[in-house]
Amino acid sequence: MTLTVRDMLDFESLYESELIAGVKGLQKEVTGIMVMEAPDIESWGNLGQVCLTSFFALKNLSSTETEDFFIKANTIGIAAFIVKLDRLVQLIPEHFIEECNRNQIPLIKIQKETKYETIILNVMETLINKNKVLLDHYNVISNQFTNMALREPRLKDILSFLEDLIPNPVSFLKNSSIVYKSTNLELGDFRVIESTMLSKKRYTNFEYQRQVVIHSHLPTKQYSQLLVDVPSLGTDGYRLIIHELNQKTTEEDFMAIENTVSFLQMELLKMYALQQQNLSHRNEIINDLLYRRYQTEEELLEILNFLHFGKKDMFHIVIFDQSVENNSKKEKWEDSESIVKNLSNYVTIYWKKFVSLVKKDRIIFIICDSDSDRVFNEKITAAIHSFTSLTYYSHFSFNTGISNKSNVFDLPLAYKQANNILKILKQTNEKHKIVSYKDLGVIQLFLETKNIDDLTKFVPDKILEIQKNNPELNKTLRVFLDHNQNFKTTAEELFIHPKTAKYRIERLIKLANINFENPEELLQINIGLRLLEFINKTL
Structure with a gap:
């Protein structure tokens, strides 16, 4: 034509x-x-x-x-x-x-x-006649696709219909390398020899390329393929391939292909909308479990059944927090679908039953397992390291909080534990940290308080008095104790002269009557200084 x-x-x-x-x-x-x-x-x-x-x-x-x-x-x-x-x-x-x-x-x-x-x-005259024929053909094809849409066809039905119209075998690929649907699955295995972008024609709305390939089951001959990407929402990529085994794609064929791509695009949009609706419902169910938004045991059993959990299962909650600095735009949580998918691939290596949930800058995993806290921490750390070894995420900054092992009734507490870890890490400007609740040590005793002001009662009065009048002395004391009472290393970290560090400690001894030979007193001071730092960064 x-x-x-x-x-x-x-x-x-x-x-x-x-x-x-x-x-x-x-x-x-x-x-x-x-x-x-x-x-x-x-x-x-x-x-x-x-x-x-x-x-x-x-x-x-x-x-x-x-x-x-x-x-x-x-x-x-x-x-x-x-x-x-x-x-x-x-x-x-x-x-x-x-x-x-x-x-x-x-x-x-x-x-x-x-x-x-x-x-x-x-x-x-020839071009006008040709365009009229093409327009008539387009209208016929369009009406055929409209009638087919009323029958709610499967993807395979759409591809089979296109193959009858062309006629050439067709494949529909998901994520570039996986044959999602195909009228001839053997044609999905091929090696590309060369590829060329095609110039856009007046009657084409999509971008096409033609490539020369060798099929694994037909290794003695080269074949031509026509490729077109099918636009879709979400992170998955879709591509339609026309295997030009019988004939080159004609103008009339392009009319059929254009209609097919538009039709596939609408089907993918419907599938995506349904997936998002199901995901939204699933997220609500997970939140009901985390916040104990159920009134009866029957409601709990319904939630567990929906998530494929059992009443006697044990769990760890792991939360990934991306709200740290220095992440490039392409690595933001806007790509959370891809991040969850890749993380899940590595979590699946160790555990088969788990669910995930995205909340703003955080991804939450509820993992059903029978491991001890120590073994679980080792496995989840290995999974995280495997994930960050991927080139795309190698510079991805996030902190990870891991709860203690919990039964289904204590999941709200486990959720709070993991969140508290991330809260502390954020307040202390930590990055790339994987911390379990047990790693917090004595700090666990103070995290359950409902009022942050209550923590001040655990801080020795003399430390509070020094903080009020000479806060730099408390900072020096904290660093001095962290460095095993070494004046030289204390001075190096504070960028002061060792004599200045020594002067400040002597002044502290005089003001607060601190006995550095008393381990019990030093323990109380150490805890007090850390709580004071936590309080100041929280307020």
Whole structure:
């Protein structure tokens, strides 16, 4: 159905024409025709256009300018030049012929008696008839797809329908390498030899590429494929492949493919909407479990059954917090679907029963397991390290909080434990930390308080007094105790002179009557200093 330059030479108006250059471009498609009046071809030239000319507009161009003109014509996709010699230009310059051959643009010479109007009428009449046939064919195809939509077809039905229309085998790929559906599964296994993007046509809305491949079950011959990406929501990528085993894809075939891609896009949107609805319902169920939003044991059993958990199962809650700095835009939680999927792949290595939930900058996993806290921590750490070893996530910053082992009734407490860990890590500006609740040690005793002001009663009065009047002394004391009462390392961390550090400690001894030989007193001071830091960063 495509009009080519070779077809055009069969027009009655071109019977006496002569092809003098560009024989390799005879298969170029013709989409229009016009009279060339100026050399600025980039301003008026179009893909598939035939140019009628006497070459008078190019007469005064230098050889460099002429070469540039034909390069631009080739880049634009000019289909052919039809030249008529007259009293203004009586001879086609030899370098014009050379440039047409080099750029594979057919150069056709016509007789002086041949009228431009006759050629233009032949071309436009053919194109108009061709477009009418294509439009009629498009309407027929569109109506067929509309009728099929009313029957709520499966993806396989849509692909089978397209295969009948083309006819060529087709495949539908999910995530580039996995054959999701196909009318011939063997064709999904192939090796690409070369790939080329196709120029966009007037009647195509999607991007196409053609590639040469070798199929594993047909290793002795190369075959052609037409590929088009199917737009969709979510992180999954979909691609339709036309295996051109029987014939090259025609214009009529493209009409069918365009309708198919649009139809598949709508089906994928419906599937995505349903998935999001189911996910929203599932997230609500998980929240009911975490916040104990059930009134009876029957309601609890319904929740557990929906999540495929049992009443006697034991759990750990793991929360990943991305609200730390230095994450690039492409690695934000907007990509949470992909992150959950990849994390889940590594969690699955160790545990089969778990659910996940995304909340703003956090991803929550409720993992059913029979491991001790120590063994669980080792496994989840290994899973996290495997995840961060992926190139895409290698610089991804997040903290991880791990609860104690819990039964189903204490999940709200386990959830609070994991959140408290992340709260402390955020307040202390920690990054890339994996911390379990038991790692907090004595701090666990103070995290259950409902009022942060209650923590001050665990801070020795003399520490509170020093904090009020000389807070830098408490900071020095904290660093001094952390470094086993070493003046030199204390001074290095605080960027002060060792004598200054020693002076401050002596002053503390005088003000607070601290006995650094008493381990019980030092324990109370250590705990007090840490609680004080926690209180100050929380308020």
